[in-house]
Amino acid sequence: MEGIGQKTEVDYIFDKTVKCDVCGREFKTKQVRTGRARFIGTDDILKPLYEGIDTCKYDIILCPHCGYAASQRNYGHLTSKQRQAIRENVEPRFKAKEEETEVYSYERAVKRCKMAMLTQMVAGGKISESAYLCLKLAWLYRGEIDEAKKYGVPGEYIQMYVRYENEYLEDAYKGFEQALATEYPPIAGMDEMTINYLLASIAVNLGKNDEAKKYGSAILTSRNASAKIKNKTRDVLEAIKKN
Numbered sequence: 336m337e338g339i340g341q342k343t344e345v346d347y348i349f350d351k352t353v354k355c356d357v358c359g360r361e362f363k364t365k366q367v368r369t370g371r372a373r374f375i376g377t378d379d380i381l382k383p384l385y386e387g388i389d390t391c392k393y394d395i396i397l398c399p400h401c402g403y404a405a406s407q408r409n410y411g412h413l414t415s416k417q418r419q420a421i422r423e424n425v426e427p428r429f430k431a432k433e434e435e436t437e438v439y440s441y442e443r444a445v446k447r448c449k450m451a452m453l454t455q456m457v458a459g460g461k462i463s464e465s466a467y468l469c470l471k472l473a474w475l476y477r478g479e480i481d482e483a484k485k486y487g488v489p490g491e492y493i494q495m496y497v498r499y500e501n502e503y504l505e506d507a508y509k510g511f512e513q514a515l516a517t518e519y520p521p522i523a524g525m526d527e528m529t530i531n532y533l534l535a536s537i538a539v540n541l542g543k544n545d546e547a548k549k550y551g552s553a554i555l556t557s558r559n560a561s562a563k564i565k566n567k568t569r570d571v572l573e574a575i576k577k578n
């Protein structure tokens with residue numbers, strides 16, 4: 336039940352007009368009003384948490400004409416060669432016309448994120464960026480699990496979402512591990528300690544306890560790691576003992 340004056344998801348978003356960086360056509364995309372949603376913090380796998388809205392659903396910009404999709408951070412950062420590759424390989428495969436809805440459902444947000452993944456593959460971006468999209472998909476399934484529990488969705492659906500969350504966490508883990516070995520920080524906008532933390536935390540979630548300890552101790556013994564990230568690392572390693 337919504338109380339009087341209580342905000343709903345619609346109050347936190349607005350329609351923004353964007354000109355597609357690939358096909359040049361205009362479209363509307365829903366975005367979160369900055370400053371309206373209150374930031375609570377991040378969870379163990381760094382999913383940003385806000386009061387009243389899951390902002391993760393609104394991070395991908397998708398052109399409904401040609402299918403080019405990317406996260407807000409990466410949108411439009413393309414070379415002419417990448418634009419051409421997207422025009423040749425994404426547009427012909429893109430058929431899914433979205434129905435206009437007031438808010439984005441998790442199902443729709445997942446589809447948008449998968450289009451960003453396809454764009455990423457076709458454009459030949461960095462491993463870390465693909466890993467980050469996998470992490471985003473895991474964040475979306477986490478949100479879907481919470482929503483499903485709230486609305487009493489049958490258990491088999493929840494189990495399916497949990498399975499998807501773990502599959503994408505596994506992909507994100509492999510990708511970030513590879514990125515750490517082959518790319519210079521910032522990696523997908525994160526410093527080296529944050530990537531180590533993420534690997535430790537994802538490893539805990541996947542039951543890879545030895546790997547979690549390896550990445551965790553790299554943080555705890557580092558002079559470059561902040562007290563904040565060390566505390567967060569201790570918290571996730573603590574979860575191993577409880578399992």
Ligand SMILES: [Zn+2]
Pocket residue numbers: 355356357358359360398399400401402403
């Ligand atoms: Zn387009």
